[in-house]
Amino acid sequence: MENNQNKKKTPKGLIILGVIAFILLAGGITMIVISSTSDTESPGLIIGGSFAISIGSMLTFISLIPLIQKGMIKLNKHIIEQNKQDLKDISSATGDIASDGVKTIAKSATEGHIEAMDDKKYCKNCGKIIDNDSKFCSHCGTEQ
Ligand SMILES: [Zn+2]
Known part of the structure; x- marks a missing residue:
């Protein structure tokens, strides 16, 4: 049972994605560092390194999306929890306004204010x- 819950929390694909992202980032940074410290110019290393870093950051972002979503949901829940009373007031006020509108229209109709x-x-x-x-x-x- 516990194993199942763990699988639900972090899908295997995302962990693999995260690992690949980390390898790409680390490799890219290493390539850039090597090319900047070596005496001979090596544009291949710079291009390869930049490419690895950009792909790596993209994958990092993608693998973090579920975490970000979870965080957003938590944050939203927190905000709603904090403002429960205000939200209740707003929804009851909106209801009042709407029912006032309906009452006004009904009154106009019965009094013949709405003409054919x-x-x-x-x-x-x-x-x-x-x-x-x-x-x-x-x-x-x-x-x-
Ligand atoms: Zn006109």
């Missing part, structure tokens, strides 16, 4: 409601 759109249309320019037969918008003056 049969003889109305929307202005091409500003989008406000105007009479169907009006040639110009009564709000912005655009010809319809």
